[in-house]
Amino acid sequence: MMHPPALAIVGWSGSGKTTLLARLVPELRQRGLRVGVVKHSSHPHPLHPEGSDTERHAASGAAFVAFATPAGVQLTLPEPAEPVLSLLARFADLVDLVLVEGWKQGPLPKLEVWREGLGPLLAAERQDVLAVVGDAPVPEGTRRFSPEAVRDIAAFIQQCLRDGSLRATN
Template structure:
């Protein structure tokens, strides 16, 4: 009997334009330098198409394939034609790693770090989301003193926080 697999995860959340992708681009090398294998998930509410009209893989999907895998010498991508899966389902399709950092899936990620910049002019998520453990910001005075804040420019401290506060999701 096989045991369910566990996967360490943490969310990276924040409003559009707050700097989540910039932080992710700094965190990944910092975590990799510590010897960790790290994968990411980016969830969006926008409808996008990573394929190009006229390409064979696009034609396969348009003709009705349930899945289309595109394989190149240095990467591969598997496209599913189905309703949006749950976070647990998506994680179950990924290879096991030391940590998965998830951008998006706000309602279903168990623990998250919010990137907040008041100058973006949007309300912070920490006011309404209970899964936010800390706020990374360049303006700590904009965050209530009862909230743990991290310096958004201190990648090392944020990496340490993530390592200490990631949580485990049981996969089927």
Template sequence: MNVRGECSPIPVISIVGGKSNSGKTTLLEKLIREAKSRGWRVATLKHDVHGFQMDQPGKDTWRHDQAGADIVAISSPQRIAILERVSDDQPLDEVLNRIQGVDVIFTEGYKYADKPKIEVFRFAVHDKLFSKPEELIAIASDVKFDNGIPCFGLDDVQGICDLIQEKFGIKENPI
């Protein structure tokens, strides 16, 4: 059940691009701000094939991790973070199943996953779309495409969120 009391699954939308520096993170930042202005609870999931370090060397939680804890959690009045050791890259759906209480989940870096996608395309960086047309719900681009897929300007996050709202039935909850 999502935060609106509905028993529908949480929509997952992957922000993808054919190459690095296509503008995925920039678009995602704008989409998050627009979604939040509509009162949506938003989760993001970034895939990093190189591994990552969220903790600071020398801090208590880092020391717990270095000592071999399988799960390290830290809690404050503003945030909770839970870091868990895994032996392999986890399937996207397994990671998504851990996220609850939101209206939409945006992913970045899962361009081969079987989730609806918004492809970011910039003429200076790309020569063709990366995704198959049937995978796309929209294109965000600095050029127009005439392929039947809704195409938005790189800054038209209102239009993209309108499409997401209509397609997935997300309700606005003004703050």
């Protein structure tokens, strides 16, 4: 199943991933890209409030449960433990790029957001980190950006889109 180009924005909790994404999406949209965002968590989170109608529908075995309101739609799919790639494939015709917040262990190329004192630099051990956002010394061949350099990060992502490097590794 083919999915659109995707980049995982990874880093330790508190490193600034969400802040970077909140600034990066509008910049990429200004450049004409249709961008989707998936928040990945390896921790269980309840998707439906206990006793809610949607909880009952999900428990019934429905193929999907959607909660539609004037503010938007929340879609819940009963998927295997790592549904991200199958989820991305569902939106292939809707976006030019998907940014996945989290999913350090996933097969997507990564942009690491790093901050001193939160944990080791993933780029030092991983070949799938294309660039680091932060002030860490980076391995040779790995780009580094300041967290404020949103325009430069967007340009880098556009170059990765052009050269085809935003595909899953397996």
